[in-house]
Amino acid sequence: MPARADQTPKHRGAGCRQRLLFFAAGRAFRMSALLEIRNVGIRFGGIVALSGVSFEVCAGEICGLIGPNGSGKTTLFNCISGIYRPSKGDIVFNGQNLCTIARHRLAALGIGRTFQNLALFRTMSVSENILVGAHHFGRTGFIANALCLPRVRREEDDAQRRLVELLELLELAAVAAEPVANLPFAMQKRVELARAVIGGPKLLLMDEPAGGLNHSEVDVLAELIRTLRDRFQMSILLVEHHMNLVMRISDRVVALEFGMKIAEGSPQAVQNHPEVIRAYLGGRAHAAVA
Amino acid sequence: MITKPGLLAQTARIPERNAIVWRGAIVFKLIGLAAAIAATFVFSGYHLFQLTMVIIYAIAILGLNIVTGYSGQISLGHGAFYAIGAYVSAILMTQYNLPYWATLPAAALVCAIVGFAIGLPALRLGGLYLALTTFALAITLPQILKYRAFEDWTGGVQGIVLAKPDAPFGLPLSADQWLYLFSLAVGVVAFVLARNLLAGRIGRAMRAVRDHPIAAEAMGVHLALLKTKTFAVSALFTGVAGALGAIAVQYVAPDSFSVFLSIVLFVGLVVGGVASVAGAVFGAAFVVYMPNVAEKISKAAPDAIYGIILIAILFFAPSGVAGALARIAERVRGKDRFKDGIPLQGGTR
Numbered sequence: 081m082p083a084r085a086d087q088t089p090k091h092r093g094a095g096c097r098q099r100l101l102f103f104a105a106g107r108a109f110r111m112s113a114l115l116e117i118r119n120v121g122i123r124f125g126g127i128v129a130l131s132g133v134s135f136e137v138c139a140g141e142i143c144g145l146i147g148p149n150g151s152g153k154t155t156l157f158n159c160i161s162g163i164y165r166p167s168k169g170d171i172v173f174n175g176q177n178l179c180t181i182a183r184h185r186l187a188a189l190g191i192g193r194t195f196q197n198l199a200l201f202r203t204m205s206v207s208e209n210i211l212v213g214a215h216h217f218g219r220t221g222f223i224a225n226a227l228c229l230p231r232v233r234r235e236e237d238d239a240q241r242r243l244v245e246l247l248e249l250l251e252l253a254a255v256a257a258e259p260v261a262n263l264p265f266a267m268q269k270r271v272e273l274a275r276a277v278i279g280g281p282k283l284l285l286m287d288e289p290a291g292g293l294n295h296s297e298v299d300v301l302a303e304l305i306r307t308l309r310d311r312f313q314m315s316i317l318l319v320e321h322h323m324n325l326v327m328r329i330s331d332r333v334v335a336l337e338f339g340m341k342i343a344e345g346s347p348q349a350v351q352n353h354p355e356v357i358r359a360y361l362g363g364r365a366h367a368a369v370a
Numbered sequence: 371m372i373t374k375p376g377l378l379a380q381t382a383r384i385p386e387r388n389a390i391v392w393r394g395a396i397v398f399k400l401i402g403l404a405a406a407i408a409a410t411f412v413f414s415g416y417h418l419f420q421l422t423m424v425i426i427y428a429i430a431i432l433g434l435n436i437v438t439g440y441s442g443q444i445s446l447g448h449g450a451f452y453a454i455g456a457y458v459s460a461i462l463m464t465q466y467n468l469p470y471w472a473t474l475p476a477a478a479l480v481c482a483i484v485g486f487a488i489g490l491p492a493l494r495l496g497g498l499y500l501a502l503t504t505f506a507l508a509i510t511l512p513q514i515l516k517y518r519a520f521e522d523w524t525g526g527v528q529g530i531v532l533a534k535p536d537a538p539f540g541l542p543l544s545a546d547q548w549l550y551l552f553s554l555a556v557g558v559v560a561f562v563l564a565r566n567l568l569a570g571r572i573g574r575a576m577r578a579v580r581d582h583p584i585a586a587e588a589m590g591v592h593l594a595l596l597k598t599k600t601f602a603v604s605a606l607f608t609g610v611a612g613a614l615g616a617i618a619v620q621y622v623a624p625d626s627f628s629v630f631l632s633i634v635l636f637v638g639l640v641v642g643g644v645a646s647v648a649g650a651v652f653g654a655a656f657v658v659y660m661p662n663v664a665e666k667i668s669k670a671a672p673d674a675i676y677g678i679i680l681i682a683i684l685f686f687a688p689s690g691v692a693g694a695l696a697r698i699a700e701r702v703r704g705k706d707r708f709k710d711g712i713p714l715q716g717g718t719r
Binding site for chain 1: 563567573574578580584585588589590592599
């Protein structure tokens with residue numbers, strides 16, 4: 081952990097627990113870190129993209145990851161989702177080290193994700209897109225499916241039930257049979273969200289969900305993310321440029337700059353943190369605030 | 371945003387309409403099947419043989435469609451699996467005196483195994499490289515079949531001549547009629563199995579891999595394994611078609627399975643409609659009948675006519691015959707869609 085991170089008003093272990101006590105008043109969440117980023121470092125050639133980044137995401141928490149362009153947010157995101165393998169440190173999810181796990185197994189472990197610029201299956205309908213998200217629940221193979229065995233039907237019925245619930249919740253029922261490519265952008269984003277949520281993730285990774293949305297759509301999205309978190313009791317790690325969204329819905333915010341953590345804490349604390357202000361506004365602002 | 375009463379009222383109507391469409395499709399299929407069975411007694415001789423070949427090519431193209439249409443992996447070598455299926459059937463019938471019907475499962479199994487073995491390395495290449503790898507397979511196979519060391523089995527350049535199966539149980543059918551009905555039965559089973567496979571969890575995963583592999587993987591699809599298995603299943607279908615083809619033609623020889631066969635299957639796939647189960651039948655009909663039609667139009671240059679018709683079809687029906695029919699059906703149904711008031715633009719944007 082870099083020295084600078086110690087300046088954060090609420091340091092990590094204690095901060096996490098405090099927040100959980102606050103949560104526990106309403107709901108029963110587990111009191112442990114669901115995702116632990118431990119001293120993660122990665123370099124591409126001579127460029128150090130991440131160096132010694134550590135933080136935790138607790139169960140049921142919405143954690144925002146911010147930072148200026150090139151600060152390593154997306155790199156870290158890609159490390160968690162298995163696209164990159166960190167050269168140093170560990171990423172531990174629910175007691176399992178993600179660095180050694182094949183990408184396709186992450187969904188079954190309980191990690192769902194959405195993509196920065198929509199990664200929908202364009203030729204498929206809304207329902208089919210969402211159902212692919214339930215793929216990892218299935219145990220039936222080629223032969224069982226070709227013969228349409230009873231257990232295939234059971235599996236399909238289970239998936240359909242989850243599908244119907246999500247279609248209603250995300251107001252997609254009216255377009256369930258439409259090819260997803262025909263939908264307006266904001267709706268496609270909801271389809272992608274439904275596709276991630278149907279897999280029953282414990283942790284949802286969201287890569288810039290507000291990208292390309294207008295003001296009112298971002299409001300709707302903020303509401304939706306909270307609703308989904310409450311309803312499905314999952315943690316959310318949010319990588320986002322849209323400060324307003326991050327500050328409004330996050331329980332905690334982690335700020336990166338040049339591949340290092342510069343601040344961590346409640347949205348207000350991070351917003352007012354001198355290092356964060358300096359990173360976003362430049363050196364002089366730092367002097368002014370300090 | 372969570373509920374607007376109007377939306378829920380509309381969703382209630384959707385299953386109802388789907389049921390009507392679905393019932394319509396069932397009726398359509400039953401009529402098609404009845405017509406196909408009736409054809410046994412309407413046509414005879416060469417015409418019935420042609421219809422048999424349509425069914426056989428339909429199964430082969432269906433196999434190619436599973437891997438190329440649904441899973442997005444281009445194969446230019448499916449003729450090789452057709453050939454392997456044909457030879458397995460012929461060898462088992464002549465060397466081991468197996469009844470013709472028993473050779474189909476054997477051909478299916480052998481082709482699935484060969485498909486899996488070839489798919490394992492080839493699918494890691496993907497894209498155009500896979501197309502060329504499979505193409506290389508199609509080029510290689512006829513020469514392997516001619517190879518001296520295998521001559522006892524394969525009959526070398528001469529190939530193997532088979533006997534035509536008679537109708538069983540003393541049914542009052544000619545051998546041609548029986549062969550047609552047998553192929554039809556195999557075809558129906560193949561299409562039902564393929565439809566089940568493609569409509570469910572596995573089929574969705576295949577299309578997901580085709581549309582966006584990274585997202586599919588994030589949803590828990592094991593890309594390499596799914597692609598390889600898909601390739602094996604695809605080879606299985608085409609192999610069964612090959613076995614049926616051997617029984618129908620009563621002859622296998624290396625030169626009947628040149629690279630051109632693979633290209634013909636590919637043409638059938640595209641003309642019929644990529645990623646359409648029904649498209650395989652249209653594609654097969656095109657492949658079987660179009661050379662005759664072209665020859666009727668011009669005896670001097672039938673290949674040129676064939677080429678021109680092919681280009682015309684691709685120009686006017688870029689998504690194949692099945693795609694064009696679907697679009698017509700959509701337009702007919704499109705009217706009541708507006709009546710129902712299902713909004714296409716439901717977002718806030």
